[in-house]
Amino acid sequence: MIVAKRKPMxxxxxxxxxxKRITVIGCRSCVAICLAGGEKEVKxxxxxxxxxxxxxxxxxxFEGLVVERQCEKEWVKEVEDKVLGxxxxxxxxxxxxxxxxxxxxxxxxxxxxxxxxxxxxxxEQGVWSEKCVGCGDCVIHLTGGxxxxxxxxxxxxxxxxxxxxxxxxxxxxxxxxxxxxxYDRLKLQNRLDLMEKITPAKNWSTSHSGGRRxxxxxxxxxxxHQKKGREGGR
Amino acid sequence: MGERxxxxxxxxxxxxxxxxxxxAARSGKLxxxxxxxxxxxxxxxxxxxxxxxxxxxxxxAVFVLGCLEKNCYYDTGSIEGRKRVGYVKSMLKxxxxxxxxxxxxxAASTNAWAFPEAVSKxxxxxxRVGTMGSGGExx
Numbered sequence: 001m002i003v004a005k006r007k008p009m010x011x012x013x014x015x016x017x018x019x020k021r022i023t024v025i026g027c028r029s030c031v032a033i034c035l036a037g038g039e040k041e042v043k044x045x046x047x048x049x050x051x052x053x054x055x056x057x058x059x060x061x062f063e064g065l066v067v068e069r070q071c072e073k074e075w076v077k078e079v080e081d082k083v084l085g086x087x088x089x090x091x092x093x094x095x096x097x098x099x100x101x102x103x104x105x106x107x108x109x110x111x112x113x114x115x116x117x118x119x120x121x122x123x124e125q126g127v128w129s130e131k132c133v134g135c136g137d138c139v140i141h142l143t144g145g146x147x148x149x150x151x152x153x154x155x156x157x158x159x160x161x162x163x164x165x166x167x168x169x170x171x172x173x174x175x176x177x178x179x180x181x182x183y184d185r186l187k188l189q190n191r192l193d194l195m196e197k198i199t200p201a202k203n204w205s206t207s208h209s210g211g212r213r214x215x216x217x218x219x220x221x222x223x224x225h226q227k228k229g230r231e232g233g234r
Numbered sequence: 235m236g237e238r239x240x241x242x243x244x245x246x247x248x249x250x251x252x253x254x255x256x257x258a259a260r261s262g263k264l265x266x267x268x269x270x271x272x273x274x275x276x277x278x279x280x281x282x283x284x285x286x287x288x289x290x291x292x293x294x295a296v297f298v299l300g301c302l303e304k305n306c307y308y309d310t311g312s313i314e315g316r317k318r319v320g321y322v323k324s325m326l327k328x329x330x331x332x333x334x335x336x337x338x339x340x341a342a343s344t345n346a347w348a349f350p351e352a353v354s355k356x357x358x359x360x361x362r363v364g365t366m367g368s369g370g371e372x373x
Contacts, residue, residue: 009328040283044325047286052329054290055366 001030002094003120003128004037007113012045013052015111016090021061023086024113025079025101027070027093034128036114037092039066045092045113070097076104083108119150136206136213142194144185149202151178157199240360242269242353243288243296247277247315249307251299253343258350265350266357276308277301277315277338282322285336294365295335295356299349302340312340332363 006012016022024042032038042064053060065082067075070093076083083089083101088109091098095116102110118130133150139157140147149155153171159179163170167180186192206213222230246252252273258265274280277300288296298319300312316338323333337356341348 009325010330013329040281044283044286047283047290048325048329051286051289051326051366052331055331057367 001033001120002096002116003034003118003130004031004094004114004116005034006036006041006045006092007115009045009048012090012113013049016049016060016088019060019088019109021085021087022063022090023079023082023088024062024064024090024092025070025083025097026064026066027068027097028066029069029071029093031093031097031114032066033122034120035126037094039064042066042092045090067093067097070094071100073100073104076101080105134207135202135204137203139199142197142199143182144189144191144194146178146182146185148178148182151176151181153178157202237365240266240268240294240357240365241292242266242356242360243272243293244269244299244349244352244356245272245274245277245280245284245296246299246349247279247301247307247311248273248275250301250305250341250343250345251277251349254299254341254345255349257343257346258348261346263346263350265353268357269353276311277306278308278311278313280315280318282318282325285319285322286325289335289366292366294360295337297337297339297352297356299339299341299352302342305342312338332359334359335363335366 024046026032026037026039026042028038035041046062046064049060049062063082063086065079067079069075070091083105086108088111089101090111090113091101092113094114095112098110098112101108119132119134120128120130123129130150132147135149148157148159152159153169153175154161156179159182160177161179164177164180167177169175169177183192183195186194246255255271277298280298285296285298298315300315301307303312303316306312319336319338322336326335327333337352337359339348339352
């Protein structure tokens with residue numbers, strides 16, 4: 001899932017300061033799971049801003065909403081009147097959610113309340129760790145199910161490097177060496193022969209380069225006729 | 235006219251927290267009457283939202299009084315309460331407010347002094363950092 005973190009409150013307070021009517025929109029998907037932009041976080045953020053305003057004798061109107069998935073237009077459409085009726089939308093979703101609202105209503109100001117961080121997984125309550133960088137060419141079938149690109153500090157395709165010691169990385173002794181973990185996993189799976197295979201230099205053209213990536217699936221796309229039908233039906 | 239009296243909200247767990255408050259009253263301990271008590275099933279039930287809402291709606295300071303951490307009736311409720319108080323403190327600090335407006339205290343049910351001491355500490359904090367304006371939006 002996408003893991004994000006709330007921006008520091010002072011940064012958010014500064015962003016929203018010039019505006020009178022502010023709609024804060026959270027998301028019930030990834031950012032709710034990582035406790036950054038769900039219903040509770042939206043309420044707490046608004047409350048903290050109101051407390052600050054109370055101390056300063058200032059008044060701003062806040063409205064808090066949460067949509068199912070802010071990165072999908074259908075869900076954002078449900079709160080269209082709230083978006084259009086505000087001076088500022090503060091998105092408590094990942095950057096995808098904020099950009100979706102911004103693309104749908106380009107005349108409206110949509111500011112991010114979160115810093116979008118990574119593709120990660122919940123390791124334990126309150127801990128999320130990065131396990132994928134979205135390189136577009138997955139190799140974990142060769143590395144014991146562990147991504148060396150995301151989890152090795154040097155994103156090495158062949159490892160471990162000389163800086164691995166006792167399962168830790170030389171970059172930071174708190175960090176596990178990904179290639180040590182890969183070795184242990186392959187040994188457990190009786191597939192250590194893979195450690196000796198040399199992986200050629202990675203083709204990074206599938207990763208973030210040359211502008212944004214767009215994936216398309218022809219059979220799922222609507223024909224002009226279907227699009228017209230859908231628009232007419234609404 | 236001088237500055238108004240502090241408004242303090244105390245969330246007391248219904249076990250040791252509330253027992254110590256009741257014992258304080260029965261023992262004739264004196265405490266500042268600006269405090270309003272909210273009895274909760276457990277300090278761990280107090281959410282950051284409750285604390286912020288109290289500040290938003292008119293309180294100058296908020297405290298949570300729970301069981302002693304190693305003697306919590308629900309085992310980890312006081313620890314949860316402390317963590318949530320800590321989170322709200324960090325939010326207040328980030329937004330430029332005084333984090334000491336929010337505190338966590340612990341008491342055994344036999345500590346008649348614990349409740350008046352908590353109230354007195356919070357009153358001192360409000361006297362030092364000032365009240366939060368004339369009232370909250372909810373008032």
